Amino acid sequence: MSIAPAVTRIAPPHVTTRIERADAAAIERLGRSSSATIHEAQGRRGALSSTIKPIDLESSFIGSAVTVVGGVRDNLMLQVAIHFAQPGDVLVVSTGAFAEAGTFGDVLGNACKAKGIAALVTDGGVRDTQDLRALGLPVFSGSVSIKGTVKETLGYINQPLVFGDEIIHPGDVIKGDADGIVVVRREEIDEVIALSEARDADERELIELYKQGRTTIDLCKLHDKLREKGITTDLDGIDPDQGLGER
Numbered sequence: 001m002s003i004a005p006a007v008t009r010i011a012p013p014h015v016t017t018r019i020e021r022a023d024a025a026a027i028e029r030l031g032r033s034s035s036a037t038i039h040e041a042q043g044r045r046g047a048l049s050s051t052i053k054p055i056d057l058e059s060s061f062i063g064s065a066v067t068v069v070g071g072v073r074d075n076l077m078l079q080v081a082i083h084f085a086q087p088g089d090v091l092v093v094s095t096g097a098f099a100e101a102g103t104f105g106d107v108l109g110n111a112c113k114a115k116g117i118a119a120l121v122t123d124g125g126v127r128d129t130q131d132l133r134a135l136g137l138p139v140f141s142g143s144v145s146i147k148g149t150v151k152e153t154l155g156y157i158n159q160p161l162v163f164g165d166e167i168i169h170p171g172d173v174i175k176g177d178a179d180g181i182v183v184v185r186r187e188e189i190d191e192v193i194a195l196s197e198a199r200d201a202d203e204r205e206l207i208e209l210y211k212q213g214r215t216t217i218d219l220c221k222l223h224d225k226l227r228e229k230g231i232t233t234d235l236d237g238i239d240p241d242q243g244l245g246e247r
C-alpha cells in the first residue's frame with residue numbers, strides 16, 4: 001500500500017515589512033490621471049467595488065498598497081501596519097467587509113498623517129469622519145459606524161488580498177478619487193502611465209472639438225451603428241469618416 005506523501009503547508013508570516021514599491025516619480029505621474037481614466041486605459045481592469053467610498057468627495061490619493069487583513073471589529077493589525085508603513089503608502093485594510101464597527105478614526109488618522117501615509121482604504125467602517133475630513137487624510141470606507149473595536153486578533157500584513165472584488169498585491173499602485181478606486185500592478189505602471197496619458201490627450205482633443213461645435217455622434221463615428229438600429233442622423237454636411245473612431 002502506498003502512503004501519500006505528507007503535504008507541508010507553511011503559513012505566511014503575519015507581518016511582512018519589506019515590500020517592493022514602484023518608482024515615486026512614476027506614481028506621482030500616474031496620479032495625474034483620474035481613477036476612471038486609469039481603469040479604462042488598462043483595459044477596464046482594476047476597479048474596486050463602488051461600495052468603498054470616500055468620506056470626503058474632495059479627496060484623492062495615489063500610493064503603494066500596504067495590505068492588511070484585520071479581524072472583525074478589531075484594529076490590532078491596522079495599528080501594526082501604521083507602525084511599519086512608509087511615507088506615501090496607502091493602507092488597504094480588509095475586515096471581511098464588516099460594516100458595524102468604526103475600525104479607524106481621527107486618533108489613528110493623526111498617527112497616519114504624522115507618518116506621511118497617503119490614505120486609508122477599508123472595506124469596513126470608520127468613524128470621527130468630521131475630524132478626519134478636517135485632518136485632510138483621504139479615507140475611503142465601506143461604511144461609517146460609531147461602534148468600537150478591540151485589539152486582539154492576529155491577521156496579516158503584506159499578503160496578497162482579495163479586496164473590493166479585486167486582487168491587490170503589496171506594492172501595487174492604488175489610486176482613489178471622488179469616482180472610485182483603481183489598482184495598477186506595480187510591474188505595469190509605466191505601460192499604464194503611457195496609456196492613461198494618451199487617453200487624457202484624446203479626451204482633451206475631443207472636448208476642444210465639442211467646444212468648436214462638432215457632435216458626439218460625428219466624432220465617435222456612431223452614424224453606422226445608429227443607422228443599423230434604424231436611427232438616421234442629419235449629417236448636415238459633416239464627413240462621417242472624420243470621426244476619431246470608437247471609444
Ligand SMILES: O=C([O-])CC(=O)C(=O)O
Nearest residue numbers: 103104105106107108109
Ligand atoms: O481608536 C479607535 O479604535 C478608532 C478611533 O476611533 C480613532 O482612531 O480615533
Ligand SMILES: [Mg+2]
Nearest residue numbers: 105106107128
Ligand atoms: Mg476616535
